[in-house]
Amino acid sequence: MATGSPPDVAAAVLELASSRPATCGGTRVVCVDGPAGSGKTTLASALAGRTGAQVVHMDDLMEGWDGLAGTGPQLSSVLEPLAAGEPGSYRQFNWHLGRFDRLVDVPVADWLVIEGVGSGNPAVAGLVTALVWVEADDELRLARGMERDGPDMEPQWRQFMLDERNLFHSHRTRDRADVHVDGTGARPPVLRP
Numbered sequence: 353m354a355t356g357s358p359p360d361v362a363a364a365v366l367e368l369a370s371s372r373p374a375t376c377g378g379t380r381v382v383c384v385d386g387p388a389g390s391g392k393t394t395l396a397s398a399l400a401g402r403t404g405a406q407v408v409h410m411d412d413l414m415e416g417w418d419g420l421a422g423t424g425p426q427l428s429s430v431l432e433p434l435a436a437g438e439p440g441s442y443r444q445f446n447w448h449l450g451r452f453d454r455l456v457d458v459p460v461a462d463w464l465v466i467e468g469v470g471s472g473n474p475a476v477a478g479l480v481t482a483l484v485w486v487e488a489d490d491e492l493r494l495a496r497g498m499e500r501d502g503p504d505m506e507p508q509w510r511q512f513m514l515d516e517r518n519l520f521h522s523h524r525t526r527d528r529a530d531v532h533v534d535g536t537g538a539r540p541p542v543l544r545p
Contacts, residue, residue, distance in 0.1 A: 361533050362398035364541050368530060369482040374462075376434045376479040381464045385472035385525050386486035387516055388509070389493030389500075391535030395486060396467035403463040408456075410468025412444045415452070417508045419445070420519050424475045427466070430458050431479045469516045472525045485529035488536055 365382060374380050382399055384392045393409070400407045413419075413426040430440040439459045443452040458464065472483045488496075490513065497509045520526060532542040 361541050372481050375481045377437045379434050379464050380481040382482045383471040383480050384467040384484045389496040390486045390488040392467045392486045396465045399465045405463035405465045408466045410471050423470045424473050427476045431476050483529045484531045485526050486533045486535045
């Protein structure tokens with residue numbers, strides 16, 4: 353089994369997803385969900401590197417720190433057209449300007465990776481080939497966030513951690529995930545049948 357390093361986890365996830373039929377038209381969709389700072393982007397990059405998939409980042413779909421609730425329609429605008437064999441798209445949020453400022457196309461392809469908090473939204477569950485849950489403890493996640501965004505962002509991070517906890521509880525994301533990944537790499541991934 354995988355050792356827990358990102359390439360090994362990616363291999364395990366792709367083996368699972370490849371064993372299943374495409375769920376979104378001809379596209380296999382892998383959603384990498386879990387709390388902020390847990391290691392989702394690293395895994396998504398490894399998956400994209402092995403498949404050539406476009407990566408859609410949930411940070412681009414949410415309207416700032418308070419935008420978790422509005423991502424469902426954005427996910428639908430990506431996946432529903434793909435399911436019909438047409439290109440999808442989404443509005444990309446510009447965090448510096450504080451507004452959506454461009455439309456990003458998502459072409460029909462064999463693989464698509466969606467990563468970020470809320471990517472496993474139950475509203476699109478029927479279009480997802482494999483749902484991956486990545487987790488790490490709060491202290492590590494907050495430290496990673498402060499390293500990336502700076503210490504001035506700690507209040508936003510702490511509120512977001514509460515918001516995402518509520519979202520995960522309501523979506524039951526961890527319970528529905530096909531694969532559980534330790535975001536520290538200390539344990540191998542756990543695949544559910």
